[in-house]
Amino acid sequence: MKALILGTDFLKDVNGVLRIIETNTNIDTHNDITPGLDWVAFKQLLVDNSITKLHFISTEGNFIKASAKLNKFDTLTPNVSLKDKMNEIMVELSGSFTHYGVPKHSVTVPFIEDADDVLIIRTSYDATAVVDETYAKDKVNFHRLISNETFSPGVYYNSSLDVSLNIDQLVELHTTDTNIPNYIVKTRYPNTSYSDYPRMYKITSLENLQLLKDSLLDEEYMEEYHTNSENFVNDKIGVIRSLDILYGGNLDCLHMGSYIMTSNVKNNQWETTYDSNGKMENNCRPMWITKFSSFDDLAKKYILDDDTSIICADGTLKFPNELLATDSLKNIGLSWVPENEIGADNIPLFLEGINSGSFATDLTEFTVGTSTIQDIQQFNVNILMIKVTLENGVTYEDVPNSSMLIERFDTLTTTFQYTNAFRLNDSVVFFDYVNNTLTKSKITNLEVVIVNRNIYSLDVETNDIFLPLADSTLGISFIQHNASDCQPWCQISDCTWMACDACAFCGGGLPKI
Numbered sequence: 017m018k019a020l021i022l023g024t025d026f027l028k029d030v031n032g033v034l035r036i037i038e039t040n041t042n043i044d045t046h047n048d049i050t051p052g053l054d055w056v057a058f059k060q061l062l063v064d065n066s067i068t069k070l071h072f073i074s075t076e077g078n079f080i081k082a083s084a085k086l087n088k089f090d091t092l093t094p095n096v097s098l099k100d101k102m103n104e105i106m107v108e109l110s111g112s113f114t115h116y117g118v119p120k121h122s123v124t125v126p127f128i129e130d131a132d133d134v135l136i137i138r139t140s141y142d143a144t145a146v147v148d149e150t151y152a153k154d155k156v157n158f159h160r161l162i163s164n165e166t167f168s169p170g171v172y173y174n175s176s177l178d179v180s181l182n183i184d185q186l187v188e189l190h191t192t193d194t195n196i197p198n199y200i201v202k203t204r205y206p207n208t209s210y211s212d213y214p215r216m217y218k219i220t221s222l223e224n225l226q227l228l229k230d231s232l233l234d235e236e237y238m239e240e241y242h243t244n245s246e247n248f249v250n251d252k253i254g255v256i257r258s259l260d261i262l263y264g265g266n267l268d269c270l271h272m273g274s275y276i277m278t279s280n281v282k283n284n285q286w287e288t289t290y291d292s293n294g295k296m297e298n299n300c301r302p303m304w305i306t307k308f309s310s311f312d313d314l315a316k317k318y319i320l321d322d323d324t325s326i327i328c329a330d331g332t333l334k335f336p337n338e339l340l341a342t343d344s345l346k347n348i349g350l351s352w353v354p355e356n357e358i359g360a361d362n363i364p365l366f367l368e369g370i371n372s373g374s375f376a377t378d379l380t381e382f383t384v385g386t387s388t389i390q391d392i393q394q395f396n397v398n399i400l401m402i403k404v405t406l407e408n409g410v411t412y413e414d415v416p417n418s419s420m421l422i423e424r425f426d427t428l429t430t431t432f433q434y435t436n437a438f439r440l441n442d443s444v445v446f447f448d449y450v451n452n453t454l455t456k457s458k459i460t461n462l463e464v465v466i467v468n469r470n471i472y473s474l475d476v477e478t479n480d481i482f483l484p485l486a487d488s489t490l491g492i493s494f495i496q497h498n499a500s501d502c503q504p505w506c507q508i509s510d511c512t513w514m515a516c517d518a519c520a521f522c523g524g525g526l527p528k529i
Contacts, residue, residue, distance in 0.1 A: 019137040019263035029242035042141035073138035173237040252278040336472040349383035408457035421495035450491035
């Protein structure tokens with residue numbers, strides 16, 4: 017027997033009715049929510065169908081580690097994937113379990129011979145399967161399928177290339193309160209350019225509605241945007257994800273459970289505004305969608321902006337586009353940061369937020385040395401950053417996984433800490449390159465901002481610390497550490513290096529229902 021795990025997304029409308037947004041195969045599942053799924057019903061499905069052999073096919077990256085982990089060496093936090101749980105159940109039933117992993121972007125799955133006592137289940141995409149290719153991939157075709165149901169939003173699609181799918185249910189103006197968008201434009205086929213799609217609109221007249229409809233490209237469609245106060249979790253817009261297993265020749269459905277995926281930014285972080293055509297301004301979109309920009313970009317080893325210089329070994333300042341691999345940079349040595357940060361068996365001797373010292377000791381014992389650039393790369397990104405304001409008047413923007421030297425306000429210990437774990441009244445520690453000493457300044461404000469800019473990735477060795485300019489008038493530089501290999505924004509990524517419980521924005525963990 018063959019089976020498929022589907023992820024179907026819902027929003028509640030103003031009357032509390034669930035409206036389907038889309039359905040997806042090749043879904044990523046968070047290990048956080050795995051224990052809460054209906055494994056009793058799943059086990060009963062196996063028993064009722066006399067299943068003795070379970071084959072599970074997944075795509076690389078489908079299992080997202082528990083966001084509560086403080087670092088990748090934590091062995092205490094439960095981290096159970098769908099694969100682990102299915103294996104556990106087959107052991108209980110004295111059956112066999114086999115897992116098959118396929119690469120990212122694969123559109124085929126391994127052939128496995130079916131039989132009466134066999135269950136072949138997958139999260140992976142299969143281009144030969146009707147559900148995947150016809151409905152999960154083709155969003156317009158899916159909406160046409162459900163267009164007469166009460167749980168369907170009104171949709172519009174008009175293409176000269178495939179007229180059989182044309183549909184127009186947007187003949188009356190759909191209204192929403194205040195600054196809430198009322199229409200959303202998406203791509204017919206799956207899209208990963210979250211900086212461009214979906215586009216959200218506030219349309220106030222039938223005339224403008226028609227103008228928007230006429231402007232759509234062949235690969236675009238639009239639908240009514242529905243929401244309800246119950247869709248918000250901790251002031252963040254949330255989409256309900258339902259996990260279901262379709263199985264057997266009749267496509268019977270086993271509901272495994274639901275959870276909520278929220279936006280990265282609180283809905284009241286700043287005002288939602290629209291341009292003259294009713295299109296939501298780009299800086300507001302992160303408050304209304306659960307995915308924004310490329311999170312691969314957020315994981316880059318972000319170091320410098322175009323206009324941020326760095327102190328070279330000879331004391332001169334150079335901008336990133338002037339730096340070359342093998343250039344020497346000035347650095348700071350601290351007694352509690354080992355030069356060789358990885359010990360035997362790849363066990364770290366240094367972890368952000370774990371290794372620590374004191375400002376008084378650092379002030380008298382720090383050393384000045386040099387490191388060599390191993391690699392430098394440039395990227396253009398459109399991403400969320402954290403704007404940090406300090407008591408000394410310095411303000412700067414940084415990604416969540418940037419590692420800076422700070423002093424904790426409550427313990428007065430110094431440590432390297434990720435920007436997303438900064439707290440008000442913590443102090444950023446600086447190198448005063450004019451007087452060759454250390455100084456510090458309190459954090460007075462933290463806020464989320466959206467930026468589009470060129471950034472530079474920099475790797476230095478052997479000492480992993482370097483000195484980007486903070487303020488030339490004050491004569492101070494940041495004391496920054498090589499960025500770790502981190503996937504920020506814990507609710508959607510394999511977040512293994514962030515202090516999620518202290519995250520300034522998500523609060524730690526994934527809201528569940």
